[in-house]
Amino acid sequence: MSSRSINPGILNELPATTLSRLLATGQCSAIEIAEACLRRVDAREAEVKAWAYIDPEYVLRQARARDGESPRGPLHGIPVGIKDIINTSDMLTQFGSPVYRAHQPVNDASCVSILREAGCVIMGKTETMEFAVCHPARTCNPENLAHTPGGSSSGSAAAVADCMCPLGLGTQTGASVIRPASYCGVVGFKASYGLINRAGIKSTSETLDTVGFLTRTVGDASLLASVLIGWEYSGIFNKYDNIRVGICHSSYWASADAGTIPMILNAGESLREAGCDVSEVSLPRPCDLATEAQATINLYESFRSYSYERSNFPDQISKSLSARFEKGKGISLEAYLSAQQVLSECRLKMSLLFKDFDVLIEPSAPGEAPYGIDNAGDAIFSRMWTALHLPCVSIPVLKGPSGLPVGLQIIGPMHSDKRTLEIADQIHRMFA
Amino acid sequence: MSSRSINPGILNELPATTLSRLLATGQCSAIEIAEACLRRVDAREAEVKAWAYIDPEYVLRQARARDGESPRGPLHGIPVGIKDIINTSDMLTQFGSPVYRAHQPVNDASCVSILREAGCVIMGKTETMEFAVCHPARTCNPENLAHTPGGSSSGSAAAVADCMCPLGLGTQTGASVIRPASYCGVVGFKASYGLINRAGIKSTSETLDTVGFLTRTVGDASLLASVLIGWEYSGIFNKYDNIRVGICHSSYWASADAGTIPMILNAGESLREAGCDVSEVSLPRPCDLATEAQATINLYESFRSYSYERSNFPDQISKSLSARFEKGKGISLEAYLSAQQVLSECRLKMSLLFKDFDVLIEPSAPGEAPYGIDNAGDAIFSRMWTALHLPCVSIPVLKGPSGLPVGLQIIGPMHSDKRTLEIADQIHRMFA
Numbered sequence: 001m002s003s004r005s006i007n008p009g010i011l012n013e014l015p016a017t018t019l020s021r022l023l024a025t026g027q028c029s030a031i032e033i034a035e036a037c038l039r040r041v042d043a044r045e046a047e048v049k050a051w052a053y054i055d056p057e058y059v060l061r062q063a064r065a066r067d068g069e070s071p072r073g074p075l076h077g078i079p080v081g082i083k084d085i086i087n088t089s090d091m092l093t094q095f096g097s098p099v100y101r102a103h104q105p106v107n108d109a110s111c112v113s114i115l116r117e118a119g120c121v122i123m124g125k126t127e128t129m130e131f132a133v134c135h136p137a138r139t140c141n142p143e144n145l146a147h148t149p150g151g152s153s154s155g156s157a158a159a160v161a162d163c164m165c166p167l168g169l170g171t172q173t174g175a176s177v178i179r180p181a182s183y184c185g186v187v188g189f190k191a192s193y194g195l196i197n198r199a200g201i202k203s204t205s206e207t208l209d210t211v212g213f214l215t216r217t218v219g220d221a222s223l224l225a226s227v228l229i230g231w232e233y234s235g236i237f238n239k240y241d242n243i244r245v246g247i248c249h250s251s252y253w254a255s256a257d258a259g260t261i262p263m264i265l266n267a268g269e270s271l272r273e274a275g276c277d278v279s280e281v282s283l284p285r286p287c288d289l290a291t292e293a294q295a296t297i298n299l300y301e302s303f304r305s306y307s308y309e310r311s312n313f314p315d316q317i318s319k320s321l322s323a324r325f326e327k328g329k330g331i332s333l334e335a336y337l338s339a340q341q342v343l344s345e346c347r348l349k350m351s352l353l354f355k356d357f358d359v360l361i362e363p364s365a366p367g368e369a370p371y372g373i374d375n376a377g378d379a380i381f382s383r384m385w386t387a388l389h390l391p392c393v394s395i396p397v398l399k400g401p402s403g404l405p406v407g408l409q410i411i412g413p414m415h416s417d418k419r420t421l422e423i424a425d426q427i428h429r430m431f432a
Numbered sequence: 433m434s435s436r437s438i439n440p441g442i443l444n445e446l447p448a449t450t451l452s453r454l455l456a457t458g459q460c461s462a463i464e465i466a467e468a469c470l471r472r473v474d475a476r477e478a479e480v481k482a483w484a485y486i487d488p489e490y491v492l493r494q495a496r497a498r499d500g501e502s503p504r505g506p507l508h509g510i511p512v513g514i515k516d517i518i519n520t521s522d523m524l525t526q527f528g529s530p531v532y533r534a535h536q537p538v539n540d541a542s543c544v545s546i547l548r549e550a551g552c553v554i555m556g557k558t559e560t561m562e563f564a565v566c567h568p569a570r571t572c573n574p575e576n577l578a579h580t581p582g583g584s585s586s587g588s589a590a591a592v593a594d595c596m597c598p599l600g601l602g603t604q605t606g607a608s609v610i611r612p613a614s615y616c617g618v619v620g621f622k623a624s625y626g627l628i629n630r631a632g633i634k635s636t637s638e639t640l641d642t643v644g645f646l647t648r649t650v651g652d653a654s655l656l657a658s659v660l661i662g663w664e665y666s667g668i669f670n671k672y673d674n675i676r677v678g679i680c681h682s683s684y685w686a687s688a689d690a691g692t693i694p695m696i697l698n699a700g701e702s703l704r705e706a707g708c709d710v711s712e713v714s715l716p717r718p719c720d721l722a723t724e725a726q727a728t729i730n731l732y733e734s735f736r737s738y739s740y741e742r743s744n745f746p747d748q749i750s751k752s753l754s755a756r757f758e759k760g761k762g763i764s765l766e767a768y769l770s771a772q773q774v775l776s777e778c779r780l781k782m783s784l785l786f787k788d789f790d791v792l793i794e795p796s797a798p799g800e801a802p803y804g805i806d807n808a809g810d811a812i813f814s815r816m817w818t819a820l821h822l823p824c825v826s827i828p829v830l831k832g833p834s835g836l837p838v839g840l841q842i843i844g845p846m847h848s849d850k851r852t853l854e855i856a857d858q859i860h861r862m863f864a
Contacts, residue, residue, distance in 0.1 A: 113739035
């Protein structure tokens, strides 16, 4: 091991991209990173409650094993938290539900296995809402423990925000990555629908469920994406001139807290000053129907996905989830297909709109994290984008009236994940 | 129980729609149906080898329980075989792979649970190829035991063809429902992509995997579809005048056996005589690229879906599947996205083409089932339709030179599953 300038005590606070360089140059070891993360867990977990399952000894065993191997790539030795609706062959996977309190999967989800192949240390399973849908997790927001971290990727967002690990996997069917990222003041990235394989992830809504990440830098999200989506990671981001930014005036702006829209308009002003080509944009019809279509589809599909749990464990399903299932049962095939038709039209229209814009921006959530942990907040600012299958990044550059974070959401064209992350990184730096 | 005209010894030979009426009028019981099916299994299973798991006592227990209840709907008391890549909470689910030889899922797949809710008797698990992809099942074709039943829904096709049960669930990523239906002389139905929930089915290729059925009548497929897709089942089919039939001249006609295309042209002639409006149609560009796009996508996605099995059990994966994984590894994100782009364009073009046609027809397979069980046959006549997400029905109305069955494939517009089944039923009757 060569000369060391890094205090191992703060390794848990560094981004994965930095850790990767330190590991590659022998300035730290995987075991030191794991120890720093575990110290933080030890100090804070009783309050934050980010983890549904964590075994420190097992984390250390993995890290030791990684230190004994030749590096497999830029994620080698980096700890990652896994949302607890994602199967792990060596850790319980409870889906946030008492139905699965003793559930030990026989295999890893595709995304977990690919991260192991890349040398990641699987840190543990992070708390989620009931089936990533309803009853909130017990997790608290590290920014202010009296507030919700948002959901459903609650634990991944809180663990990463609290520097218990640099990387967290999440999933989004409505707002489950972008909203907790916004509330916890971290970066959230939801990939384009379909680009990250979902084998081994509990299915809620087949045409909506999408894998995403919680990280502290856009660079870290890009590193994870390079491995899970599959492009060469160089550590160097392309830079863009005159980025064309559309401030997205969506039909649900009225749902935002009083100060939020002015903050977004201000952010647009800052981007203009930083050289972006900023304009306001109204979405083409029928995008005004997309959020409702998302709800119809989500209810219809999840009623079917959870047929086994509904039939066999009605008493172990929360009242709010049971009520959602009842609603889903009432939706006809015709209503479902017509919602899918609306979304097909919107996707075509959006692909045309993106000829004039590199990215759109809007708030990641209506405002700050609500008080209390029984309400994971409103999903309204993400449901449409999830349904339109577009890549979204939330960057923590705004503050609400109580000083809690609010994310700026950056939306890119379908399948432009690499470019959208590069632009989001560039925009993030404009606010630094 | 009222007056009986039915010999219980032949209940296994009757379609589910008939059994449903007999049950409803007290002319037979679920236990009598189960016994008749089990007698057939007992007589023939040693030769046909359709079942990966079957426990006769448990089948009888289920049937007895159904007889003791008030009927839940038209499928109440009807036995169904489940392809062994579909999870069952009470039966091993081996995915056709030694990796999962002792695998007992903790839950039912959505489709299994919905069938149980509807009162079905789950008969057992039917043989499949390795992960429904490669190494053939041990199943033989009941029409001629020296021939393949096709794959990968081999066991469901053989069990239904041999009258061991009236209904079988299958899945199709390439040709895995339509091909075995064609080879075994039964009806195959592959639903529109996405209409039947896939939660709890082993994922191979997320954008291709589709649930389908093996039955002996189109009416039975329609009955199953009414429950699993979700429309009211009346037992009465709409009738259509002047059905506009396109004989689909696809780019792979040259792959058909010598006699197959003339048979299809003859079938078109018969349909014309029966009052259909029949014409030949060439598919719009870029449909000539769709079959290759299906291959690219299948290889890319399955390489990722099976990451866990690849990494942890390389010695328990067949050479042919390992070779496929190697090919999948070599496919770039760009190549994958460009294949998806081709399919998006084809889907739009096909929706326009279907303004002029009610259905298209072509062979279900290149010809008769090949000799031997080591070769499940060529998937070429289905891969494009699977990739285009269209509903397809195979009806057993043709015979090859050795007297083995060849299916006539009927393809309908996206999401027109009910109508396509009604038209397929009407066409089937034209050949009676």
